[in-house]
Amino acid sequence: MVDIWSPMEDYHDDSMSEDLFTNLNKTIENIKEYQDRGLIIRMTSEQASNLFADNSLDFVYIDGDHTYEGVKTDINAWVDKVKIGGLLAGDDFNQFK
Numbered sequence: 001m002v003d004i005w006s007p008m009e010d011y012h013d014d015s016m017s018e019d020l021f022t023n024l025n026k027t028i029e030n031i032k033e034y035q036d037r038g039l040i041i042r043m044t045s046e047q048a049s050n051l052f053a054d055n056s057l058d059f060v061y062i063d064g065d066h067t068y069e070g071v072k073t074d075i076n077a078w079v080d081k082v083k084i085g086g087l088l089a090g091d092d093f094n095q096f097k
Contacts, residue, residue: 001027002041002048002064049077057081062090 005024024040031038041048045064060078064070075088082088 001031001038002043002045004044005042045074046077049081052081054080055083058083058086060086060088062088 003024005020028040031040041051045062060082062071062074062078064074071090074090079088
């Protein structure tokens, strides 16, 4: 699970809480029983993708920066990390006019 858990000057998403550390602590509590299968990585998506070898992941789920450029960056950062036959998925989007 990759998230910087830090405010970003140049990005705003209505779903982001002003109390990011409360949300981080809640997330840690919620995944406690899955520690053997999950890891919280506090960095940008692009930085975190460099921690993984190409063709090493079965599943990547992206819920990151919802701008057009952000989505392109995330997909480009992770697509080669997914094994052949694996799944690269994501959710929601923001519409900008």
